[in-house]
Amino acid sequence: xxxxxxxxxxxxxxxxxxxxxxxxxxxxxxxxxxxxxxxxxxxxxxxxxxxxxxxxxxxxxxxxxxxxxxxxxxxxxxxxxxxxxxxxxxxxxxxxxxxxxxxxxxxxxxxxxxxxxxxxxx
Numbered sequence: 833x834x835x836x837x838x839x840x841x842x843x844x845x846x847x848x849x850x851x852x853x854x855x856x857x858x859x860x861x862x863x864x865x866x867x868x869x870x871x872x873x874x875x876x877x878x879x880x881x882x883x884x885x886x887x888x889x890x891x892x893x894x895x896x897x898x899x900x901x902x903x904x905x906x907x908x909x910x911x912x913x914x915x916x917x918x919x920x921x922x923x924x925x926x927x928x929x930x931x932x933x934x935x936x937x938x939x940x941x942x943x944x945x946x947x948x949x950x951x952x953x954x
Contacts, residue, residue, distance in 0.1 A: 855910075866903075866927070879892065
C-alpha cells in the first residue's frame with residue numbers, strides 16, 4: 833500500500849485555523865474507514881477524527897465542535913479542518929486510510945506516513 837503524505841501543517845497562534853490534507857483514492861473511499869491521528873510530545877498516538885465510506889463521522893471529545901474531517905468530491909484528498917486551535921492541539925498529525933475496530937478498540941491497518949507538524953504558540 834502507498835504511504836500517506838500529509839501536508840498543511842505549520843505554526844499558528846492560539847485561536848487561528850488550519851487545514852490539513854492527505855491524498856486518497858476512490859477505491860479507499862468506497863470501502864474504508866479513514867481518519868486522522870495525532871501525537872503530542874511525550875504522549876501516545878491519539879485518534880481524533882474518523883470518516884466512513886458512507887459519510888459518517890466521529891471525533892474525539894477534545895476536538896469535537898472544532899475539527900471537521902471531510903473528503904472532496906473527486907475523492908482524491910482527505911481533509912482535516914481545524915479551528916479555535918490551542919496549545920493542546922500541538923502535535924504531529926497523521927492520516928490513516930484503513931482504520932478497523934477490534935474488541936471495542938480502534939486500530940490502524942493502513943500505512944503510516946511521516947505526518948505533518950502543527951504547532952500552536954503565541
